[in-house]
Amino acid sequence: MIYITGDCHRDFIRFDVENFSEQKEMTKEDFVIICGDFGGVWDKDASGAKENKLLDELENKPFTTLFVDGNHENFDRLYSYPVEKWNGGNVHKIRPSVIHLMRGQVFIIDGKKIFTFGGASSHDISGGILEPDDPDFQEKRRELNKGFKPYRINHLSWWKQELPTVTEMQEGRANLQANGNKVDFIVTHCCAASTQALIGGGLFQQDYLNHYLEEIRREVQFKKWFFGHYHDNRNVNAEEILLYEQIIRIG
Template sequence: MIYATGDTHGNFQRFDAKYFPEQAGMTKDDYMIICGDFGGVWDNSNKEKQSLDWLEELPFTTLFVSGNHENFDLMREYPVEEWNGGKIQRIRPHVIHLMRGQIFDLQGYSFFTMGGARSHDIEDGILNPSAPDFEEQYWALRRMGGRFRVNHCSWWKQELPCISEYEEAKRNLDRVDYKVDYIVTHCAPNNIVDKLGEGGYIYDPLTDFLENVREKASFHYWLFGHYHNNKIIDDRFVLLWEQMVQVGSSVRWFQWLPIGTSEHTRKSPP
């Protein structure tokens, strides 16, 4: 079994058996994919380590692509290895980062992964904590309710892929003639960004790249997060936040699973 969900931001409550009873029939050979903003590698605190240990103890394997809210300084401390056809980093033995530009074979399905996104809540800038006037700037923006981040504390330039990651993605897609079963990203291609934001979101190099993938690729479903909503767009683009979907025995079948309530009942996607 393979499931997918949206941004977790370090909060993994949705995977409690109370909200996700299907895990009773899962093993470590089954997967839950988080579509970016995993947030489980953020401050290296004892609480965070306990959360990661809790994830490791779940019956399934947790997979995730990077979002824009990850601590990339800490992430790069984990070694890179090959797994199921692509490059990964093991945060725990069964908590695995699916790196950018890779194609993985999961239970006979091919998954192209391309994490990352541009933060869209930084209109007031990125502050440098070593700047002489950092404290003054920080508290002035806080008092104003500003939308800003602090470099290497709450924002990293690695939120967007580097040139080598784009190049590797292109090589891997060329290798399979741009034919995969699923695409997993954090943000969406330009065409879908337009439909989500109605002009409220701007393009960037990654959404441009993903638009090229959208135009060229043959795929069944595209799973993504980032925009804090749950909906299906143009039949094949599945935006996830708190909800979970299951990739069933049929490649094109999804089941929508509501979470976050005491009652676990099924419903159709919006």
């Protein structure tokens, strides 16, 4: 079985047995995929008691948890885990059964071919990104707080790796080509430019990741495309599905 859901932001209450009773029938050979903003690797270092408790609770679930990265992940830490091969693609194993599906990979999961590509531009940074070693940090922060302007702090709550590198995008193209540009599912955090225009009505600015995903949308055959980021549950069209708290079965 494969289930899929949207952004968690380190709140995994939806996986409590009262909210997700299907897990009673699941084993570690069954999967729940999170479409980014997992948030389970967030603290400054790996010693935090709360974070370890959350990750251990996921590890102790009867199913395997998989996630693509969103924009709200601690990329310094996420990328410090060793890269391993798993089911045909590259992963970081946070726990034996809590696994980060890296960008531009094609996995075979429960018989389904799945292309993954995490990352997105943060939309909650109109106040800017503060540098913690800026001598004016405190003053700038006070001003932003006073004006209720959303801001984030580099390496503490924002990471430039929220957007992909050229290498990651090329790896994605190459892996898709090696699979004849045909997969069953695409799982991302962000979505294609035209899809974003449909859901946002022009509210969201396009970036190079939206354009890259648009290229994939045009060139790759897929049955369904699942994504998160926009905090809503919505079938954008017959193939593209925006997920938030809902958990749906896809295999």
